[in-house]
Amino acid sequence: MRKGYVAMATVPITIEVDAEVARIYTEASPQDRLRIQMLINLRLQEFIAHPPRPLGEVIEEISARVSERGLTKETLESILRDEE
Structure with a gap:
C-alpha cells in the first residue's frame, strides 16, 4: 500500500x-x-x-453583474438588433 x-x-x-x-x-x-x-x-x-451550479443560477448571476455594470435588457436587445 x-x-x-x-x-x-x-x-x-x-x-x-x-x-x-x-x-x-x-x-x-x-x-x-x-x-x-x-x-x-x-x-x-x-x-x-x-x-456544479444549476444553469438558471449562473444565468441569474450573469444578468445581475451585467445590470450592475449598466447594460439593461433594452440596451442588449438594441445591440443584438444592430448586429442583424
Whole structure:
C-alpha cells in the first residue's frame, strides 16, 4: 500500500458506462482496476463536495453583474438588433 494512503471501507455499486469503457475496465489488470476505482472514488467525492451550479443560477448571476455594470435588457436587445 502507498505511503500516506488510508484504506477505507468500500461498498460495491453499479453504474452505466459506454461499451468501450466497460471493455477496458473488464480487461484491465487487478492493479489497474484498483487505480480506476480510486480515481472514480476521488472524482465522485469532488463532485459531491463541489457540485456544479444549476444553469438558471449562473444565468441569474450573469444578468445581475451585467445590470450592475449598466447594460439593461433594452440596451442588449438594441445591440443584438444592430448586429442583424
